[in-house]
Amino acid sequence: MSEIQRKKTRSIMVGSVGIGGDFPVSVQSMTTTNTEKLAPLLEEIDRLEAADCHIIRITIPNVKAAQNIPAIRKHTNVPIVADIHFNHQLALMAIDAGIDKIRINPGNIGSDEKVKEVLTKARAAKVPIRVGINSGSLEESLLKKYGHPTPEAMLESAEKHIRICQENDYHDLAFSLKSSNTYLMIEANRLFSQKYNYPLHLGVTEAGPVKQGTIKSAIGIGTLLAEGIGDTIRVSLTGDPVEEVRVGYAILKALNLVHRGINIVSCPTCGRTVADVVKIAEEVEKRTAQMKKNLTIAVMGCIVNGPGEAREADIGIACGNKTAQLFKKGQVIDKIPEEQILDRLIEEIENL
Ligand code: SF4
Incomplete structure (x- = not known):
C-alpha cells in the first residue's frame, strides 16, 4: 500500500506525548469552559480524555486561571498546554505549576528581560513552547510591508520569533501558521516546512460550525499531511471539542496515518x-x-x-x-x- 512519507522534523516532548521526529501525528483540542471554574473544566477534560485526545489546551487569561493549573495537572494524565497571550507573569506561573507546554509568542511579551526570563525558566523546566502565527493578528509592520496577510508575511513573523528564541538559546519549539483562509494556511505551512525543521502544529483557525469546519479542516490539514507536512493537528470547530477530536481522527484515518477505531x-x-x-x-x-x-x-x-x-x-x-x-x-x-x-x-x- 502506498504510504505518506512524513518529513522528519525535530521532536519535542509535551509531557508523555512526542511531537515531530518519528512520533505519530497527535490530535489536540482545546477546552471551552472558563478555566477559573474548575469543576466544569475538569468534566470537559474527562470527556476529551475519553475521546482519546492526545493533548489538551486550556486558556490562561489571568492569575485565577493560572492558580488552577496544579489541580488540573493532578486530575489528568493527558498533557496540558497553557494558552497565554502577552503576559509573561502568567507564563512563569504556568511553568512553576507544572504545565506541559506553553503556547505563547515570545515576540509579544514585552521587554528583552521578560522574554529572557520566560525562555530561561522554560528551558530549565524542559517545557516546550508553541509559537502560534495567526494571519488575523499579524504585526502591523508586516501588514504594511506585504499589504495584507500572505504566506510570506506569516513566515516572516515566525522567523522573528525563531530569532528571539535562538538569541536566548531556546530551541524546544513547535510552530503553527494558522488562518481561516484554508489556502493561505496551506501555503504558509509549505513555505515554513521548506525552510525549517521545527515540528508543525496544523490547523485551520475559526473554521466555522461543525459541517463547514470539518470540510475546511479536512482540506487544509489533509492536504499538508498528504504532502508529509505536519506533526500534530487541531481541528477548530464552533461546537463540542470532542467533535474536534473525532474529526481529527477521521482526517488521520482517511490518510492511513492512524489505524484506530x-x-x-x-x-x-x-x-x-x-x-x-x-x-x-x-x-x-x-x-x-x-x-x-x-x-x-x-x-x-x-x-x-x-x-x-x-x-x-x-x-x-x-x-x-x-x-x-x-x-x-x-x-x-x-x-x-x-x-x-x-x-x-x-x-x-x-x-x-
Ligand atoms: S452504489 Fe452501492 S448499490 Fe450502487 S452499484 Fe455501487 S455498491 Fe451497488
Missing part, C-alpha cells in the same frame, strides 16, 4: 441498491461509535461492487435480492435474510 466503507447507494443501505450504515456508525476496536466495516448495496469492498474489509455485507452475503476476513461466511442484516452484522462485529 472503526472505519466504515459504505456505498452512496444508487438505482441498483436492493436494501436500506443508508439506514444500515447509519445504525452501524451509531452502534460502533464507542468501540475501541480497529476494524474496517463494509456496508454495500448490491452485488456489483459490494463483494469486492466487503472482501477487503474485516467484516462486510454485500446486499442482494432479499438477502446479503456476509464477509469476514475475505470469505463469505453466511447469507443473511434482509430483516436480520443489521443485527447479525453488529453481532459479528462485537465478536471480532
